[in-house]
Amino acid sequence: MADVNVSTLPVSPKGSGKAEDSQGNEGIPAVELIELLFFAYRDFVGDADELLAGLGFGRAHHRVVHFVNRHPGMRVADLLAVLKITKQSLGRVLRELIDNGYIVQKAGDTDRRERLLYVAPKGEDLARQLVTLQTRRFARALNECGPGARLEARKFLASMIDPEQRAEVERLIARANAKK
Amino acid sequence: MADVNVSTLPVSPKGSGKAEDSQGNEGIPAVELIELLFFAYRDFVGDADELLAGLGFGRAHHRVVHFVNRHPGMRVADLLAVLKITKQSLGRVLRELIDNGYIVQKAGDTDRRERLLYVAPKGEDLARQLVTLQTRRFARALNECGPGARLEARKFLASMIDPEQRAEVERLIARANAKK
DNA sequence: AAAATAAGTCAATATGGCTGACGTAAACGT
DNA sequence: ACGTTTACGTCAGCCATATTGACTTATTTT
Numbered sequence: 300m301a302d303v304n305v306s307t308l309p310v311s312p313k314g315s316g317k318a319e320d321s322q323g324n325e326g327i328p329a330v331e332l333i334e335l336l337f338f339a340y341r342d343f344v345g346d347a348d349e350l351l352a353g354l355g356f357g358r359a360h361h362r363v364v365h366f367v368n369r370h371p372g373m374r375v376a377d378l379l380a381v382l383k384i385t386k387q388s389l390g391r392v393l394r395e396l397i398d399n400g401y402i403v404q405k406a407g408d409t410d411r412r413e414r415l416l417y418v419a420p421k422g423e424d425l426a427r428q429l430v431t432l433q434t435r436r437f438a439r440a441l442n443e444c445g446p447g448a449r450l451e452a453r454k455f456l457a458s459m460i461d462p463e464q465r466a467e468v469e470r471l472i473a474r475a476n477a478k479k
Numbered sequence: 480m481a482d483v484n485v486s487t488l489p490v491s492p493k494g495s496g497k498a499e500d501s502q503g504n505e506g507i508p509a510v511e512l513i514e515l516l517f518f519a520y521r522d523f524v525g526d527a528d529e530l531l532a533g534l535g536f537g538r539a540h541h542r543v544v545h546f547v548n549r550h551p552g553m554r555v556a557d558l559l560a561v562l563k564i565t566k567q568s569l570g571r572v573l574r575e576l577i578d579n580g581y582i583v584q585k586a587g588d589t590d591r592r593e594r595l596l597y598v599a600p601k602g603e604d605l606a607r608q609l610v611t612l613q614t615r616r617f618a619r620a621l622n623e624c625g626p627g628a629r630l631e632a633r634k635f636l637a638s639m640i641d642p643e644q645r646a647e648v649e650r651l652i653a654r655a656n657a658k659k
Numbered sequence: 660a661a662a663a664t665a666a667g668t669c670a671a672t673a674t675g676g677c678t679g680a681c682g683t684a685a686a687c688g689t
Numbered sequence: 690a691c692g693t694t695t696a697c698g699t700c701a702g703c704c705a706t707a708t709t710g711a712c713t714t715a716t717t718t719t
Contacts, residue, residue: 332633340520374696391674457519477491
């Protein structure tokens with residue numbers, strides 16, 4: 300059942316990676332981290348992909364449902380800024396979610412041009428299922444890593460974000476977490 | 480210049496996330512980690528995307544060049560297994576890389592049906608540039624996290640991989656690291 | 660000689676991005 | 690009050706990357 304028959308793969312050549320290996324690396328070359336992040340992320344999104352495929356949805360739908368659930372009443376423009384995609388790309392996905400009863404829109408109170416986005420019960424349920432799946436993976440992984448790993452992981456992940464955008468992301472998260 | 484005007488986003492509703500918050504979480508709800516991983520990965524691949532776009536390549540080309548560079552002489556079937564895409568999907572990307580002189584093929588010694596894959600100098604150079612970019616991001620992030628973070632990050636990332644596939648990935652990495 | 664394997668290819672399809680151009684409604688500014 | 694800007698939506702077309710299924714060629718295995 301092995302996906303990769305490692306035994307048939309050749310080993311690396313000549314002196315690649317030498318210069319880096321004996322520095323303040325704790326013996327872990329960056330290329331390992333790069334590859335682990337690649338595989339980790341693939342499995343991470345894979346959890347959700349299966350569930351979504353059963354509904355005829357893709358990752359784009361996932362992201363929309365997730366962020367609308369986290370920020371009920373957000374404007375379309377905010378969603379575009381968070382996802383960093385174009386209005387046209389969002390359009391199709393959003394319409395599918397609305398047509399199928401996962402997301403609802405409501406005109407803004409003070410500015411009636413705005414279409415504020417909310418999850419319908421169906422959408423809230425989907426968002427919850429998706430978060431549960433991915434929470435499970437984090438829980439298992441962090442449990443394996445021992446105490447303190449959660450805080451370490453949080454710091455690490457935040458540090459991987461572009462410095463110029465990190466504050467923005469932190470504010471986004473803080474705002475979503477703020478219970479009324 | 481802000482991408483997201485956070486000040487306009489509404490806060491979260493009612494009692495979401497309550498149950499989880501006061502457990503062995505170190506005060507960090509999983510949904511934060513989920514979002515941070517999303518943003519971190521986006522920036523992580525974004526580094527490479529820019530460089531690749533200038534060459535008319537995409538992420539698919541990146542993955543091929545990376546793994547062929549790490550495992551010179553690997554077979555097409557091995558590459559398919561690592562990337563978990565179909566032969567047809569790989570086909571176009573591989574042909575473009577070969578046509579443009581980034582990858583070369585050589586018939587296998589013992590089995591001449593096999594087309595062993597190698598990076599040409601151009602491909603090795605590209606792979607090196609890409610690894611350098613992403614290494615820089617890891618170095619910056621881990622430096623911010625303090626001593627020991629590299630080892631912690633390695634453990635964490637490996638733990639995020641599906642348990643059934645982790646050994647396989649570790650073997651893949653070990654084999655690539657093995658200097659001849 | 661027949662079957663299995665490694666690789667490549669053709670055709671059709673889906674998803675999820677993109678740009679450019681427009682349209683409509685509502686708010687804002689002078 | 691009029692003109693401009695903003696928020697959103699949509700049409701049309703394009704591109705990159707993935708999919709499935711069917712088939713060919715060369716080579717190895719049985």
